[in-house]
Amino acid sequence: MKRSYILTSVFSLLGSLNAFAQVGAPVMGYVPEGGLIRIMQGIPAAGIVSNAFDVGRELSLLEVAPNQSVAVAIAAGSGEALVVILDAHGSTVRITAIAGAAAGASRIVFSPSGTAAALWNGATGHLQVVTGLTSTPSVRDIDASFAGGDPGSLAVSDDGSWAIASWGQQVYAFGPDSSVKVLPVSGAVQALCFFHSSANVAVVMAGQVMTISDIGGGAVPKVIWTDPGDAAASANQLAVGVGASFDNSRLTVVANTGLLFTFDMATGEGRGADCNCAPAGLAGLGGATFRLMGTNAGALRVFDAATNEIWMVPLAVAADGGQQ
Amino acid sequence: MNERVTRDLIVMVEDQNHKPVTGAAVSFFLPNEGPGGTFTNGTNSLTTTTNEQGRAAARGIQFNNQAGPMPVRVSASYAGRTASIVINQSNVLAGTSSVGRGIGGGAGGGMSKTTKILIIGAIAGAGAAAGLVLGGRGGSSTPAAAPLPTVTLTPGVVTVGGPQ
Numbered sequence: 001m002k003r004s005y006i007l008t009s010v011f012s013l014l015g016s017l018n019a020f021a022q023v024g025a026p027v028m029g030y031v032p033e034g035g036l037i038r039i040m041q042g043i044p045a046a047g048i049v050s051n052a053f054d055v056g057r058e059l060s061l062l063e064v065a066p067n068q069s070v071a072v073a074i075a076a077g078s079g080e081a082l083v084v085i086l087d088a089h090g091s092t093v094r095i096t097a098i099a100g101a102a103a104g105a106s107r108i109v110f111s112p113s114g115t116a117a118a119l120w121n122g123a124t125g126h127l128q129v130v131t132g133l134t135s136t137p138s139v140r141d142i143d144a145s146f147a148g149g150d151p152g153s154l155a156v157s158d159d160g161s162w163a164i165a166s167w168g169q170q171v172y173a174f175g176p177d178s179s180v181k182v183l184p185v186s187g188a189v190q191a192l193c194f195f196h197s198s199a200n201v202a203v204v205m206a207g208q209v210m211t212i213s214d215i216g217g218g219a220v221p222k223v224i225w226t227d228p229g230d231a232a233a234s235a236n237q238l239a240v241g242v243g244a245s246f247d248n249s250r251l252t253v254v255a256n257t258g259l260l261f262t263f264d265m266a267t268g269e270g271r272g273a274d275c276n277c278a279p280a281g282l283a284g285l286g287g288a289t290f291r292l293m294g295t296n297a298g299a300l301r302v303f304d305a306a307t308n309e310i311w312m313v314p315l316a317v318a319a320d321g322g323q324q
Numbered sequence: 325m326n327e328r329v330t331r332d333l334i335v336m337v338e339d340q341n342h343k344p345v346t347g348a349a350v351s352f353f354l355p356n357e358g359p360g361g362t363f364t365n366g367t368n369s370l371t372t373t374t375n376e377q378g379r380a381a382a383r384g385i386q387f388n389n390q391a392g393p394m395p396v397r398v399s400a401s402y403a404g405r406t407a408s409i410v411i412n413q414s415n416v417l418a419g420t421s422s423v424g425r426g427i428g429g430g431a432g433g434g435m436s437k438t439t440k441i442l443i444i445g446a447i448a449g450a451g452a453a454a455g456l457v458l459g460g461r462g463g464s465s466t467p468a469a470a471p472l473p474t475v476t477l478t479p480g481v482v483t484v485g486g487p488q
Contacts, residue, residue: 143365146349146372172349178369180349184404212404219404 065114066284344378
C-alpha cells in the first residue's frame with residue numbers, strides 16, 4: 001500500500017481557509033453529504049473539504065456528477081427530482097425541477113462523465129434516464145418491474161442510450177428502442193459501470209472482472225482478471241464500486257475492505273492499494289481521480305488511479321473547533 | 325361460438341439444442357399506430373422473463389378499437405444473444421352479445437358496445453419455428469396442443485485475455 005500525506009500543506013490550508021476561498025482556490029469537486037453539498041478545494045495532495053453551501057431546498061437524496069458541473073437531487077417531502085447546476089466556486093446554484101421525472105426516486109446514478117443520470121424508483125420498479133442535464137432535461141422511462149426488487153448495481157451510458165442493472169446473476173441492458181438484453185455474465189454481480197462515451201461496460205463478480213464490448217451490438221464478453229487464489233479467502237470481500245478513468249485507460253475496482261485494484265487497459269497489468277477505510281463506492285472526480293464514497297468521517301479519501309495514491313482530504317474545522 | 329380468443333401473448337425461448345431457456349428477457353412490442361393496444365403497464369411494450377419451461381407471457385393486453393392486422397414484435401435475449409420474431413395477428417372487433425364479458429369488455433368509454441377479440445394468425449418468424457399463440461384466458465376452444473412461437477438463441481463465445 002502506498003499512502004501519501006502532505007500534512008504540512010493540509011494544516012496550512014486548515015489555518016487559512018477563509019483567505020483560501022477568497023483568492024479563488026481551485027475546486028477539486030463537490031461532496032454530497034445528506035442533503036448538503038460541500039466543496040472540495042485544492043488538489044488531491046493538498047485539499048480540504050470546506051463548509052456546506054445552501055442550495056435553497058431541503059433535499060433527501062443528492063448525487064454529484066463526475067464532471068462536477070451538475071448534481072441531481074430529490075426534494076424532501078415532495079420527492080420531486082431536481083437538477084442542481086453547480087457554480088465553479090460554489091457560491092451560487094441554479095436548481096430546477098426535472099420535467100417528466102417521477103417523484104420519489106430512491107437512487108441516483110450518473111454516467112461516467114456526468115452527462116446523463118439514471119433515477120431508480122423502487123416503489124414502481126421504473127428506471128428513468130435523464131439527459132440534457134445542463135440545458136433542457138429529457139426523461140426516458142423504462143419499466144424494469146419484471147426484474148423484481150431493487151437492482152444491486154446500476155449504471156447509465158454517457159449518451160443516455162443504454163442503462164444496465166443487475167439483479168443477482170442477471171444483468172439487463174435497457175436500450176434506446178425499449179429493447180432489453182441479458183448480458184453474458186457468469187456469476188453474481190457486485191459492481192458494474194460504463195466506460196466513458198461508449199457502450200462498453202465493466203462487470204465485477206466474485207473473483208472475476210470482465211468487460212463486455214458494444215452491448216448494443218455483439219455484446220462480446222472478455223474476462224480481464226480471475227482470482228487465482230482460494231475464493232473462500234475473499235468471501236467477506238465485496239466489490240462496492242468500479243469506475244473508468246476519463247480517458248478509459250484505467251479501470252479501478254474498490255472493495256468494502258478498502259482494497260483497490262486498478263487495471264491498465266492497454267497492458268493488462270494491475271496494481272493494488274489499500275485505503276485502510278471501508279468505502280461504499282467510487283465517485284469520479286475527473287481525470288483518473290475518484291472519491292471513495294462513505295469515508296467522510298474526519299477526512300475523506302481521494303484515489304488517483306494514475307499514480308495509485310490515496311490522499312486524505314480533511315474536513316474544515318469550524319471556529320468552535322468542531323468540524324463544519 | 326367457436327372462436328379462439330385470447331388477450332395473452334405467449335412465446336417459448338429455446339437454445340440451439342431446442343432446450344427451453346430459463347431467465348431470458350422477452351420484450352413484446354405492439355404496433356405504435358393502427359390496430360394495437362397497451363399492456364398492463366400502460367405502454368405498447370412489455371418485458372418479462374421466461375420461466376423454467378422457457379415460456380414468457382404478456383397478459384392482460386388492452387386492445388384498441390382499430391381492427392386489422394397487428395404485427396407483434398417479440399425480442400428475446402439471453403447471455404448476450406438476441407433473437408426476434410414477428411407474430412402476425414389481427415385485432416378484430418365483435419359485439420358483446422356474441423363474445424360475452426370477460427374477453428374484452430370493461431374497457432370503458434366508447435368501448436362499452438364492443439368487445440375486442442384477438443384472432444390468432446400466422447407466425448412469420450425470422451428463423452423461428454411456426455406455431456400459434458395459445459389463448460390463455462377466456463379462450464374456450466383453444467387447442468391445448470398447439471405449439472408456441474419459438475425464439476431460438478445461439479450461444480456466443482466468451483473470450484479470456486488481457487484488457488482491451
